[in-house]
Amino acid sequence: MIKYIIAFFATMIILFFTVFNKIYFNDTIILGASVPKSGIMKEWGKSVEVGSNAYFKYVNEKNILSNDRKIKLITLDDKYEPDLTFENTKKLLERKDLFALYGFVGTPTVKNILPLLEDNELPFIAPFSGASFLRNTENKNFINFRSSYKEEIEDLVNYLHLKRNISKFAVFYQNDDYGEEGYVSLIKALEKKKLQLQGEGTYKRNTLSIKHAFTEIRNSEPEAVIMVGSYNANALFIKRAKKDEKLKDTIFCNISFSDANEMIKNLDFKTENLLFSEVVPSYNDSKIDVIKEYKYLMRRYYPEEPLGFISLESFLSAKIVVKALQNTKGFLTHAKFIEQLKILPKNTLKGIEIKYKNTQLLNKVYLFKYVNSKFTEIEYEKK
Helix, strand or coil: CHHHHHHHHHHHHHHHHHHHHCECCCCEEEEEEEECCCCCCHHHHHHHHHHHHHHHHHHHHCCCCHHHCEEEEEEEECCCCHHHHHHHHHHHHCCCCEEEEECCECHHHHHHCHHHHHCCCCCEECCECCCHHHCCCCCCCEEECCCCHHHHHHHHHHHHHHHCCCCCEEEEEECCHHHHHHHHHHHHHHHHCCCCEEEEEEECCCCCCCHHHHHHHHHHCCCEEEEECCHHHHHHHHHHHHCCCCCCCCEEEECHHHCHHHHHHHCCCCCCCEEEEECCCCCCCCCCHHHHHHHHHHHHHCCCCCCCHHHHHHHHHHHHHHHHHHHCCCCCEHHHHHHHHHCCCCCCECCECCCCECCECCCCCEEEEEECCEEEECCCCCC
């Protein structure tokens, strides 16, 4: 009898320490990110940092988290290179105080760290990628914030075909997992309209080597080009196209990862025949309460930094992280935090509806043109 009692208490002690060790006790909640802080994609990394920290600084200043907890974002530079992302992620995972991975930038970079993520129980929150492998997954620790590339490209094709009578499409894309995601999404979107791709051209990531791609696409004489690249490569392609007789009237369509704000700067604000798909509304739309808050806190903490779609998305991602932390009752664990993210009320972001579906919280795409020095949303009835 005594040996059964001893066995029972031994089991209870093991269970206690197993659960105990999964509780996060730190006074500061540490989030870790690998982002491009240098190189030709450095503006992306800066936007992620300032957008997120505009809200995290406010949370810390106002003691919004319970038990006087603070929140801190640690970012490591990967130059948008997958091998560096892998090394950075290993460094972050070695930290005993790390609570979650958050705000990683890029599809090829994230795909390269999947083995690390699958062997770890830490939450992986709001990566800046619309890739299908982050959505078609059984990993319960992945929580995407943004809509997918598939949704963005389908909306662009629907609008161009139904409202602008465009039927000749080409694609300019980065020759990696990001570009491949966009390419496949475009093929599928065109198949739904019984259309075929007219031309395609690729370039190497983190370069501006677009000459061959330009020639291939030019020869196909498309009416519209879907661009699945970085802002600098896309902008260079468009600049050359505007001087070319065959392409000067072509419509160029940039998905959200292209960073619309950097695009227009690279194009010297000459944006005729350009479309932009985004996963958040206009950052200047003060009719939306949460965007008013974003603008106020950006002016307060980062008055020298410009507003933009990427920093707005980062700000909103930061808000949902904080709200899930607030809603977590009792001891803080990864599992309880993840569950709260999945059940956040749809009006958590005042004026922007969220709903956890297909591992993501946002499920809408916005199309914009840039006229009269501002982004203007294109209103059309979606079918």
